[in-house]
Amino acid sequence: MTISRETAINLVLALLLLAVPFIAMQLGKPFYVTLATRMAILGLAAIGLNIALGLGGLVSFGHAAFFGIGGYAAGILASHAFSGQPLDFGLFAVPGSKLMPVIWAAAILAGGLLAAAIGSISLRTSGVYFIMITLAFAQMTYYFAISWPAYGGEDGLSITIRSTFPGVNTLVPQNYFLICYALLVVGLVLFALLRDSRFGAALQASRQNEVRVASVGIAPFRIKLVAFVISGMITALAGALYADLNRFVSPSMLSWHMSGEFIVLIILGGVGRLCGPLAGAMLFVMFEYILGGLTERWQFFLGLLLLGVVLFARGGLIGLLAGRARHG
Amino acid sequence: MAEAVLAIRDLCKSFGALRATENVSIDLVPGEIHALIGPNGAGKSTLIHQIAGTLKPDSGEIEFLGKPVSHIGAAERARMGLGRSFQVSSLAPEFSALRNVMLAVQSRQGTSFRFFKPVMRDATLVEPAMAALERAGLKDRARVAAAELSHGERRQLEIAIALALGSRAFLLDEPMAGMGPEGSKTLTGFLDGLRREAPILLVEHDMDAVFALADRISVLVYGRVIATGTVDEIRSDPEVRRAYLGGAE
Numbered sequence: 001m002t003i004s005r006e007t008a009i010n011l012v013l014a015l016l017l018l019a020v021p022f023i024a025m026q027l028g029k030p031f032y033v034t035l036a037t038r039m040a041i042l043g044l045a046a047i048g049l050n051i052a053l054g055l056g057g058l059v060s061f062g063h064a065a066f067f068g069i070g071g072y073a074a075g076i077l078a079s080h081a082f083s084g085q086p087l088d089f090g091l092f093a094v095p096g097s098k099l100m101p102v103i104w105a106a107a108i109l110a111g112g113l114l115a116a117a118i119g120s121i122s123l124r125t126s127g128v129y130f131i132m133i134t135l136a137f138a139q140m141t142y143y144f145a146i147s148w149p150a151y152g153g154e155d156g157l158s159i160t161i162r163s164t165f166p167g168v169n170t171l172v173p174q175n176y177f178l179i180c181y182a183l184l185v186v187g188l189v190l191f192a193l194l195r196d197s198r199f200g201a202a203l204q205a206s207r208q209n210e211v212r213v214a215s216v217g218i219a220p221f222r223i224k225l226v227a228f229v230i231s232g233m234i235t236a237l238a239g240a241l242y243a244d245l246n247r248f249v250s251p252s253m254l255s256w257h258m259s260g261e262f263i264v265l266i267i268l269g270g271v272g273r274l275c276g277p278l279a280g281a282m283l284f285v286m287f288e289y290i291l292g293g294l295t296e297r298w299q300f301f302l303g304l305l306l307l308g309v310v311l312f313a314r315g316g317l318i319g320l321l322a323g324r325a326r327h328g
Numbered sequence: 329m330a331e332a333v334l335a336i337r338d339l340c341k342s343f344g345a346l347r348a349t350e351n352v353s354i355d356l357v358p359g360e361i362h363a364l365i366g367p368n369g370a371g372k373s374t375l376i377h378q379i380a381g382t383l384k385p386d387s388g389e390i391e392f393l394g395k396p397v398s399h400i401g402a403a404e405r406a407r408m409g410l411g412r413s414f415q416v417s418s419l420a421p422e423f424s425a426l427r428n429v430m431l432a433v434q435s436r437q438g439t440s441f442r443f444f445k446p447v448m449r450d451a452t453l454v455e456p457a458m459a460a461l462e463r464a465g466l467k468d469r470a471r472v473a474a475a476e477l478s479h480g481e482r483r484q485l486e487i488a489i490a491l492a493l494g495s496r497a498f499l500l501d502e503p504m505a506g507m508g509p510e511g512s513k514t515l516t517g518f519l520d521g522l523r524r525e526a527p528i529l530l531v532e533h534d535m536d537a538v539f540a541l542a543d544r545i546s547v548l549v550y551g552r553v554i555a556t557g558t559v560d561e562i563r564s565d566p567e568v569r570r571a572y573l574g575g576a577e
Contacts, residue, residue, distance in 0.1 A: 193443065199442060200447075214382070214403045215382075215418070216406055217404070218435045219404075325422075
């Protein structure tokens with residue numbers, strides 16, 4: 001069996017990220033473990049967006065809403081677990097939880113519901129209007145979080161102690177990295193399956209030519225809506241991981257800067273490419289750390305890099321290394 | 329006459345003051361090629377759009393397979409078996425010819441919400457798609473991206489897609505447009521056989537092809553059908569000659 005150049009590059013990237021924490025511990029620099037964890041989490045969030053943006057051509061400028069709601073799901077459940085007060089939904093109440101699988105499920109559910117609501121309205125528009133309406137929805141969630149004192153409002157919400165996973169000491173940074181890395185791999189596998197499936201075929205065809213999709217009898221709206229919901233779920237899961245990494249969630253997770261950052265990650269790495277989001281996240285976090293240590297204005301240089309990619313390497317890092325994407 | 333597969337009654341559509349379709353009534357019966365001819369701007373493509381469901385008529389009825397379809401969308405009409413080719417080819421440009429046809433096959437099977445099985449390893453998709461490509465004469469070009477196909481090949485691909493849909497009627501909007509004489513001849517032969525599978529409503533400017541193929545011809549001028557009849561009837565109709573053929577024979 002021969003493997004394509006892109007697969008080889010993907011494997012190298014994935015193994016490189018996996019190696020970082022072990023090398024970091026050897027070098028006695030545990031902070032690098034946190035950086036690697038950030039890479040994995042941002043990569044997962046961008047994989048979510050890559051389903052909508054890369055496969056479906058849906059330029060969502062509001063994915064921070066899903067990232068943030070995942071973060072708040074984690075923060076709110078943890079705070080209720082800490083206080084012992086059940087979470088009151090009016091008709092019913094649920095206890096808080098410190099268990100990661102429970103928190104993840106809640107984040108995915110919340111992200112999926114929010115994406116269904118936002119998508120069912122936004123997807124009736126396209127192009128610039130779609131970008132603006134997703135931005136507007138995300139900003140609504142942002143201002144809602146700021147003005148909601150029960151969970152910290154503008155100050156955000158601290159998570160007293162990192163949530164737990166059965167059989168794993170999550171307080172050890174390498175362990176938490178491995179959990180995030182495993183979920184990243186699940187995200188990658190899911191993306192690859194989705195892309196090559198019937199659903200993925202209909203989704204990618206909708207990006208290329210909606211009229212064609214409708215004229216073979218597939219309604220593009222439903223396809224795009226389901227893609228948007230799956231996309232929101234994955235990004236929300238990443239948000240829950242991010243909250244647990246920082247032991248803190250604040251409205252800044254919901255702000256449009258975050259949405260923009262996800263788009264930047266994908267463009268840097270390669271739009272629609274399996275490991276584009278991961279490559280972008282690794283590049284971004286590295287850039288932020290190295291340049292951020294040299295100058296406060298590191299984002300100026302990030303801007304230059306982005307400009308270079310858009311002008312000279314449309315396929316991002318993956319496109320540069322592996323050439324153009326092929327569709328059987 | 330046999331029961332009509334497609335029946336259009338009193339269809340009207342205006343764009344502002346322009347009456348693009350005015351009380352148009354035509355039908356399509358099994359086994360026939362019904363050609364729709366008329367000068368540029370007569371409203372032929374507008375009519376095709378309304379039949380396919382991509383444009384909403386102002387009034388009138390469209391019946392397909394005995395059911396009124398005016399209220400349902402383009403995707404559902406396609407699923408009922410209304411296959412269509414576009415005046416300007418409309419394909420998924422990045423996908424190969426094969427994958428373009430496979431999309432039609434998966435739609436016909438009603439299974440676009442499958443998330444895990446890779447399509448390229450799915451014989452239930454690849455085989456029918458290959459068969460349709462072979463019939464349309466594109467088998468050798470199956471793996472070429474639609475964007476890289478020649479103009480004529482794209483028209484063939486559109487027909488392959490309509491074949492793969494198992495269409496009960498075909499709406500073909502100028503399939504010969506831009507084809508060389510050789511391509512037109514091949515396609516004429518192909519359409520001649522295709523009518524046995526499902527009737528064809530054919531919009532075409534190539535009069536040689538129309539006169540060779542059509543069982544019936546309707547002439548559309550300024551949104552109105554001014555005549556419907558056999559090739560001979562249309563050729564000798566004085567109004568048609570004045571309005572369209574210009575007596576140039």
